[in-house]
Amino acid sequence: MAGAAAVNGGRSPVPLVALLLTGCSGIQSSLDPAGMQAGATFRLFELMIVMCGVMYGAVLLFLGASVWRVRRQLAAAPAIEPADPGLGKGLWAWGGVIVAGLVVLATGSFFVERALAAARAREALQVRVTGHQWWWRIQYRTPDGRWIETANELHLPAGRTARIELGAADVIHSFWVPNVAGKMDVIPGHTNVIDVSPHRLGWFRGQCAEFCGAQHAHMAFDVKVDSPAAFDAWLAQQGRPAAAPADAIAARGMAIVTGGACGLCHVVRGSAATGRAGPDLTHVGGRRSIGAGTLPMSRGALQGWIAQPQALKPGTMMPAVPLDGADADAVAHYLETLR
Amino acid sequence: MNARGAIAGLALIPFLLAGCSREARQLASDQPQTAPSGPADPRTARYAANFYQVSQGGRYFTWYGCGDCHGRLARGAANLANGSRHAVEALYTAIAAGQSGAHSDYAARVPAEQIWQMAAYLHDLSRHEPARNRRNALDQQGEPQGNRWQGPLQ
Numbered sequence: 001m002a003g004a005a006a007v008n009g010g011r012s013p014v015p016l017v018a019l020l021l022t023g024c025s026g027i028q029s030s031l032d033p034a035g036m037q038a039g040a041t042f043r044l045f046e047l048m049i050v051m052c053g054v055m056y057g058a059v060l061l062f063l064g065a066s067v068w069r070v071r072r073q074l075a076a077a078p079a080i081e082p083a084d085p086g087l088g089k090g091l092w093a094w095g096g097v098i099v100a101g102l103v104v105l106a107t108g109s110f111f112v113e114r115a116l117a118a119a120r121a122r123e124a125l126q127v128r129v130t131g132h133q134w135w136w137r138i139q140y141r142t143p144d145g146r147w148i149e150t151a152n153e154l155h156l157p158a159g160r161t162a163r164i165e166l167g168a169a170d171v172i173h174s175f176w177v178p179n180v181a182g183k184m185d186v187i188p189g190h191t192n193v194i195d196v197s198p199h200r201l202g203w204f205r206g207q208c209a210e211f212c213g214a215q216h217a218h219m220a221f222d223v224k225v226d227s228p229a230a231f232d233a234w235l236a237q238q239g240r241p242a243a244a245p246a247d248a249i250a251a252r253g254m255a256i257v258t259g260g261a262c263g264l265c266h267v268v269r270g271s272a273a274t275g276r277a278g279p280d281l282t283h284v285g286g287r288r289s290i291g292a293g294t295l296p297m298s299r300g301a302l303q304g305w306i307a308q309p310q311a312l313k314p315g316t317m318m319p320a321v322p323l324d325g326a327d328a329d330a331v332a333h334y335l336e337t338l339r
Numbered sequence: 340m341n342a343r344g345a346i347a348g349l350a351l352i353p354f355l356l357a358g359c360s361r362e363a364r365q366l367a368s369d370q371p372q373t374a375p376s377g378p379a380d381p382r383t384a385r386y387a388a389n390f391y392q393v394s395q396g397g398r399y400f401t402w403y404g405c406g407d408c409h410g411r412l413a414r415g416a417a418n419l420a421n422g423s424r425h426a427v428e429a430l431y432t433a434i435a436a437g438q439s440g441a442h443s444d445y446a447a448r449v450p451a452e453q454i455w456q457m458a459a460y461l462h463d464l465s466r467h468e469p470a471r472n473r474r475n476a477l478d479q480q481g482e483p484q485g486n487r488w489q490g491p492l493q
Contacts, residue, residue: 130491137488167491169481188481188492261448264403267486276483277402310370317398319450320370 027205030178034200034225036161037116037181044112051101058097119195123163129154131166131173131186133212133317134219135279135292140235148239149267151279152221153287154206156180157231161197174210177223183209198225205293214315220293241270242282242338252327253334257281261321262331268338278318286339291316302332364391370452374435375428383427386459396460397475399453404485420472422464430458 025032033039126141140148154177156162166175166186173186175194184194208219226234245251254271257263262281263273269282284290288297294313295301307328309318323331371382386392400406408416417423423430434454435446446454464472481492
């Protein structure tokens, strides 16, 4: 910022403002809306900024004018100001301006709430998201009534409204994808519902927004807004069981996953690994990150995560599994091929 | 509040703070890799006297599906709904190998730290009234149990 000001000789504030605003776009920003709900809330935010900006400007104007007037009077002849008949009227007018501003904001808020509530009539897809310490279980309802499960990566079709039902397995979490919609708390013992209608394709980031324990900050998820056709293809692919291991190393990895510690807590559909405590690993290799947004997906990251999750995400419920290097690599290779 | 009351209140603070250390957890990566060496193993106290380790044991007991055989409806297997009066190291051995080898592969499948935590949990359960244990079980209903997941807490 100092550099920009120096280049311009401190004359124009415009580049400075532009520089500050670059922080507002991005994959996790409510100031860069990519969905109907986020857009409506953002317009309400703009209205609030304009309204408060005008009010603030008016206050500064009156303050400046009165200071200027007093200085001029002091220079001429110091005198006690007589009772001013205009003062009472001025105060009433000022009160009127405040009430009018509040009415405008309340009306804007009313229309935004109405727009958010109206999305309920357009729900075309049912998704169930469950918050766990510290990851997200995501389940899609197919038209024929089955549930397809995945974790930590939410795919949404553009132009369709998805009904997201939020539940918690342990403590209070909060579901927040700022580019798509506002926050919604995830409460144990109660199902909250949030509608999302994204319209811009791309990757975004969701984050738990209610402190939920040691690794609250590492309870993130990737959000992909797809075209409806691409989304349908993705969902159909997610519904299929895992592919058989393609080579000898992957086969060795599969034997360790199903016969060792992994299968007690993780499910790989189509194999003997049937645990339900941790994330579904059936198509884990196709995801973008591991450990609920802790590390980018790669064979090396998987290997490190398996060998010592407590060093990468201290306090995570995933225990360290004692495996030698070759076995850990075989498991990482097997998981990487589960696309 | 008068001065004597304030002094009495201040004197109570150290006793209240002493309770905080009962849940102290270490987020380091020094998990135990081995079974207890005997009744004098210093790790026994570290697990059995720490509420965080005990509650983690309860979660893994649920997640691994132990309640399927050892819950209130235990059929044939020992009913552990109210814990077990055995010592922690005996519980560790029982989880790792089971009576007459019923758990023959658990020691290979469950990491040592989780067995430590479950042993501490079972040891702790037996010290409480059944009503409190039922309350704990209710709180854990939203957690997955073995290969079943019945949805979030409703």
